[in-house]
Amino acid sequence: MIQLQHVCKTYGEGENAHHALRNVNLTINDGDVFGIIGASGAGKSTLVRCLNLLERPTEGAILYDGRDITGLSGRALLELRSQVGMIFQNFSLFQQRTVLRNVTFPLELRSEKGEAARKRAMELLELVGLADLAERYPSQLSGGQQQRVAIARALANNPKVMLCDEATSALDTRTTASILQLLQDINRELGVTLVVITHSLPVACKICNRVAVIDHGRIVEEGATAAVFGNPQSPVTRELLANDDMLAAIERDAEKGQEG
Structure with missing residues (x-):
């Protein structure tokens, strides 16, 4: 379980201070696919980067299974971070490393090298459907293939949690669907908790069992995805859902889910 308690993040001081997060309180349960949605600049990426201390909160606490992580440094x-995988919009692969060596990189940081690291990497590449491309370089892959490599790399250390920061926003619709299916499979089969940062309501509707809506650094609404999208309480959420085509698509997805 991940708990955020009164988390604030401020950049700068005085009149020039920018409050990226304001008194954020959230609980993400083990096994959730938890979506954090909002417009550009709402604070989504700052929030997710606080979850592995790429950004440190200015105030508040972040607890993993009851342990406050905000003061961690060094080896701890x-x-x-080895237990919290992360994938990004721009894939963030090492261009001079092969696909295989991109996936082994986290293992090398933990002094796991040689055949053991190679075996683990190949297992993960098989999982994401790219075992036959192990010796290629990122520049030789499509965007969807690069994101699959990034997912394999994020899984290298058997993380309990995976943070997905706009992981599909650079991909076309068909590729997005395949990546979302892969993430759902990982959540279901490996038990990895997913935190999905997205500005796309269809993405959140497709994959998330719970969502929180963020606006100007504040959580304005949170709950089960169907409840939040089906009966939004916040003006911000209603504005996000204002497009009739979007609402229709969400309703169709909900109906299909009930039929299944």
């Missing part, structure tokens, strides 16, 4: 911080 590295251990935390």
